[in-house]
Structure formats: structure tokens, C-alpha cells
Amino acid sequence: MAVPLAFFGLFFAYPVAAIVGRGLKTDAGWQFGRIGEVLARPDIADVLWFTTWQAFASTLLTLLIALPGAYVFARFEFPGKQLLRAVVTVPFVLPTVVVGTAFLALVGRGGLLDELVGVRLDTTVWAILLAHVFFNYAVVVRTVGGLWAQLDPRQEEAARVLGAGRFAAWRRVTLPALAPSVAAASLMVFLFTFSSFGVVLILGGPAYSTLEVEVYRQTAQLLDLSTAAVLTMVQFAALGGILAVHAWTVRKRETALRLVDPGRTTHRPRGWAQRTLLGGVLLTVALLIVAPLAVLVERSFDAPGGYGFGFYRALQEVGAGGGTFLVPPLEAIWNSLQYALAATAIALVIGGLAAAALTRRAGRFVRGFDALLMLPLGVSAVTVGFGFLITLDEPPLDLRTSWILVPLAQALVGVPFVVRTMLPVLRAVDGRLREAAAVLGASPLRAWREVDLPLVRRALLIAAGFAFAISLGEFGATVFIARPDRPTLPVAVARLLGRAGEMNYGQAMALSTILMLVCAVSLLVLERLRPDKTSGEF
């Protein structure tokens, strides 16, 4: 526990506290009065209001659209199910800048929707909400669907035998069993949409701003650190609340349910109602998730002089004349892979140790530690980035111009996923096995290798896959600290989108497609490794 604590202290708590402190402390001492002043400003109130209601609306809309999907994935057997489950998860790990681009290509000016029916949704709040559904569909399908597949349908059938109607049986039996996982999924979606940055920045236009966007604007543009500090504290408070509720529902969920092998609960759809439901879900997935991804791919091939690999070939060159990069954009793939590997290694070590510590101890302090590990998911990357700048500036830790900052920042976001994936498995390892091995003469190292390792190996691989995919897609922190000679894929995409000319736009599309492929492949590998018996939270 000491190592993860030190890691979080040094690379998260200290920088964030330093930058918040810098904002609130002047020569005249602490300025806590600023908190009230900032919160009373009408423009800040607007931001808070928009952040909150769009998060609520996004969460509701996501539940509404994804719950039928969760049911279909949990209970029906149909061809291509594995592949489709990987596909719906792709957006979740795609960087928001790509999601934004995909949506602009679909609902923006001259987009697919515009060409077909003349409807444009960019700079409306609908584009933001739909992008959030696209982004978080998999959270609901995996969290709720995972549990749903393991619920014994015979309990509901028993209720019906005893005279309950179809709906009453579902409401009385299945719903209560599902409720905690629905709550957990809602809270995760709420957390992600509450701290939404890229989606709002790209699709929102000048009229919309979330807390996260406002922190960025106040810090990076206006250098109004005290306002940024107050907003960061508001974000912390909101996060604390969300995480407390989350921890509570998770604990409730851990109270025993009768779970069965998911293989026994699925069947082919029967009758028109079930077929319609399946068709509806497939259509939703096609329109909402596959279509934006497909538009992206289509645009990447729409080169001047006919469809082809023109934009892909251009990726190998240093931009002619325009010079967006000091290196060919294609090198960004290699950079991204290296950073992601380093970030995965760090996240696995830190997250693994944290999960181990959480398994062996209990109590209020440990639960607090658990929540602490989740905090980086909801704290503005620019806050962390500026914090790095002012704290890691002295030898031996003058890391400000070092490449290690990128994987460190990415690992901060990866650790919560590692912990959440490993915890349930680690908790299931029977301590008596280890004791038995010791009694039989095994050294502690040998006992760990022979007992723990085989049991957690799969979970470890899954966690690694998640951490890897998240590092590949991470944008906020990376864009801030990536060195110009070593842009990552998402950073390269954003820079290409920021320049004039057809070639730049086309190359951005081509790079996004490559990023998507890399993500999809790592997810398919994940899907194969996924153990059936454990239901991690993702």
C-alpha cells in the first residue's frame, strides 16, 4: 500500500494540491473568500448548471438506449455477438477528439444526416448528448448486462408460477437484483459525462461549457488560477459525492446474489416480440455506434482524385510546407505504442499493489483509499498538467521536459481500471491455498507464483488491456505535456484537424481510423481472455 500511496501522493495529490494552493494563496494569505465570490458569479453558475443537467440528461438517455441492449446481450444468443460486444466497446476507449470528429462527420454541416435529411445537430446540445450515449453505451451493457446474464431466470419463472404477471414478476424479482448494478453504471456514466471535456469543446460551440472546459479555459487561457482552483474544488466535492454513492451501491451489490453460468441463461430469440427487440437493438447500435465509426473510415479513403489510400500514404511524409509536425504523422503510432506500454507497466504495478492492499485490509481508511484511486478519472487534465509544471521542477524530479511524464499521467487514469478489474478476482483467491503451499514447504515467492499468479493471470491481462487501450486514447493530459517531436496518435489527430487544407483533414481521418483499429484489436484480444465467472465492473 505504501508504493501506490507514494505514487498518488507524488504524481497526483501533491501537484493538484500545489496548483489549487497557488490559486487560493496570495501574499496576503489564504483567500477563502474567493470561493464564495466565484460561486456567486452568474457565468460560473451557468457552467455549473449546464454541467449538472447535461450529465443527468446524458445518463438518463444512455440508460434508456443501452438497457435494452444490456438485456439483449445478456439473454439472447445470436451470430456475431462477441464481435459486436467488442465493437460497442470501441468508442469507450476512443479519444474524445476522434469521437467529436466522427460525430461532426455524421451530424455536422455537410455530414451524413445533413445530406440525407438536411438536419444539422452540431452546436446543439443534442450532439453532445448523443455523443455521450455513443461513448458510454458499453458501460451499461457491460456492467448491467454482465450481471443480468448471471441472474437465474428460474426465480422470475417461479414468481410467475405463483401467479404474478409478467411485468410484476420482473419488477419484484429481476429489477431489485439488477438495481445496484444499474445504479453503479449510472454513476459511472454520470462521472464520465460530468467531467466531459473534448466532446463539449468540439461539439458544443461557444455557447456550452462544462466545469472541466471552464477549468481549462480559466487555467490555460486566462491564467485565472484562483477561479480555476475554486472550480477544481467544486469538482472534487461533486466527485466525492458521486464516489461515496458509488461505493455504497457497490457494497450493496456485493451482498450475495444467486449467480449462474451465463451460458445457461441465454437462448435464441423466440417469437415476434423478442425478434423485434433484438432487431431494434441491432438497429440502434448500427445507427448510433457503427455509423459514426463508418463515416470516419469512409472519409479517410475519400482522397482527392478518387477513393484510395492517398491520405494514408501522406501520413508517412513530414507535412509539405505546412509542417504540422517535426516528424511524419505515422511515427505517432510508434510513439503511442511506446507510451502506452510504459503507462500499462506503471498502471499494473501501482494498480496491482493497490488492489492487493485493498483485498487484505478492510475498514474506513481502506475504503477512502479506494475512492482516492478513482479521483484522477474526474479531475481536469490541465490541473494535473499545470501541477506537474510547478512541482516536478527540481532535481532529481525535474521531469517537466521528460517523456516519462506522459506515461505517468496516463497511468493515473489507468490505475482505477486496473484496481476495479483485479479486485473481485483477488478477493476470490482463497488464503488457505497459500497457507497450504507454505505448509508444504514452498517459499513465499514460490507460493505466490504457484497459487496467486495462475489465478489472477487472466484478470491481470484484462487489466493490462484496459490500461493499454486507455493510454492509447488518452488526450487531455497528453496534449498538454507531449513533446512536439513525439506526438501520440490522438495529439496528432487534433493537430491535423487544427490546420487548413484538404490534405490535413484527410490525414486526420486516416490516423483516427488507424487508432480505432488498434483499439478494436486490443479489445478483441481482451474479449477472448475475459473469464466467464467473474464480473468485473467494466
Add this chain to the structure above:
Amino acid sequence: MSTTKKIAGAALAAALVTTLSACGGGDAKDKSAGTSDAPKSTTVTLVSHDSFNVTDTVLKEFEQQSGYTVKVLKSGDAGAALNQEILTKGSPRGDVFFGVDNTLLSRALDNGIFTPYEAKGLGEVKPEFQLDKEHRVTPIDSGDICVNYDKAYFADKKIAPPQTLDDLIKPEYKNLLVTENAATSSPGLGFLLASVGKYGDEGWKDYWSKLKANGVEVVDGWEQAYNERFSGSAGGKKAKGDRPLVVSYASSPPVEVLYAEPQPAEAPTGVATGTCFRQTEFAGLLKGAKNVEGGKALVDFLISKKFQEDMPLQMFVNPVTKDASLPELFTKHGVVVEKPTSVAPETIAKNREQWVKAWTSLVVK
């Protein structure tokens, strides 16, 4: 601590040491160079924003002549890059910062991040750009933010394109202009400042109300305005943009020519020269620079003829020195803005935030 954790801890420590030393490998040169007893540092670091660019051969030539290796750190847009310098004041990441413009100059000077240095060759820099008498910053380039127009649109409609700010509120130009958010975009801010410079501290609000009544559209960034909404640019044509007027740069028409295949004889877009705001960018030697001599040499290089003549086609800005000549692309397709608006950096510093706020509530909300 259980043995398991000890082993894992040791593994982590080993991993961290390996990665840290691996990353240190590349920087070892700079670190030893940073100590005071080192005879001469070989690396000089330039911190700038994302738009900085230089032709490889030009930079190589400087490196060969001076004996320094140049490392470039680009960190975000101009505002974010400067703010990072202010935060790291006294312990900077590099030796020279390039990219503070006249709209942000006062913020930089008030925070005292630069050491005065009178660059060699400063005599060549035109006096109108030399805004800092103490030479804490050196002017490097200038550019004009102006309304651009789609030549084909106005030819088709047989109406003259607008030339001045006053023209833009006339009924014949209703619903034609798209501009950027002054709060987040530098051309957007420049256009707001052009109106402030022309109509004064109070008059600009009245002007913008009229502009709003005349149907001005505001989008978040230059990318959307120019590439998606403007009907005259290559990107805008593809995206079926329908606004023939956009706030962009005086250098945008030459860029349209450069990136077209084949290059047309005449630029498809023009510049309304009576709408311009002049932006000048500066560089300065950072206080606490590890390589002061290298930094000075780098500033000298930035106003050398070689670099000044390289800039136009790399960053699409104009040189500030008398001896630098413009590339043919600029002389042929660009315009000379005779009377750009300017506002004193101190006035901008004092009022920027309040102007932007007033503008936002007036135009966006």
C-alpha cells in the same frame, strides 16, 4: 509488510529506476550542461506554441554555425504556452520563449519572465514593431487579422466586397459574416480589438449590436469558421460552407494558392483591408535560463535575414526586418495593409477580460 509486497515493491523500484534512467539518457547532455562549471552548453532550448515552425535546413545551418543543438518544446496554443512560462518563472523549461503577441505582451512583462537583451541586428527591425524599450522582448514577426471574402460569391452577385468595418453592418452584407469566439480564439479576439481600436472603449459595443442585428455568426474556433463555414476556402467548399465573409488572416489568400493542386493564377479569396488588426509576435530570453549565451545566439538568429525570410511560408506571417524580402507567393497574392488598427498592449492588458466578458454576453449568450 508481507514478503509478497516487498518483492513487488522491489520490482517497482527497479522498474522505476530503469525507466527513469532510460529517460534520463536523452537528457543527460542538458543536465551536465546546466551546471555552472560546464565550459559551454551545447543545447539551447526554444519554448513556443504549436504554430512554431522552421525549415529544417535553415535550423541546421544555425546549428552548424553556432555549435548549438536546438531543442524545440511546443506547448499548446499561444495563451497556454505563455501561461506555462509564467507558472514556471525562475525555473524555466527552456532558454528562449517565442510566441508572446501584443495582446498578451503586458501579461508577460508584468510577470517579469524575461531578461533584457539587445539582440544583434535589432537595427534592422522596423521601429514600429519595437514596443519594449527595455528590450526584454524582441519583435520577430507580424501579421494582420482581417475579414477575408469569397471572390466568386461577390462576382456572381455583382456586389462589391466590403472593405471596412463600417461596410460590414450595411444591409447588402446581411447574414454573410462568420467570426470566432473572442474568448477562446486569437483571430476572434483580434477582430474584437479591431472594433475597439476603431470605435473606442464604448463605441465598440454599439458596433457589435449592429453587427449582431446584421446576422454575424460566431463559432468556437478558426478551424470551424474557416474550414467549415466560409464558402471561399478549399475546406469550406467541401463542407458546403455558405458564409462568404470570414475573420481570418491577411496571409490566408496565399495559403489557399499554396495548398491547391494545381495552383491557380489568382487567389480565390481576398482581404478587406479596412478591417484589420495588427498582431506582432515577440521572443525573449527567459529569466533563469540555463544556457544564456545560447539563448542570446538563438534570439539573434530569429531576427536574422535567413530566419525572417523563412517564416512567411512556414508560419504565414510577415518579417519585421527591413532587409528581409517576401516570397513571390506573398507579393503576388498577399495584400499590404496600410492602416491596421492597433491598441496599446497596456490598454489591452487592463481591459481584455472585461471586454471579452462584455462581448460574450452581448454576442454569444
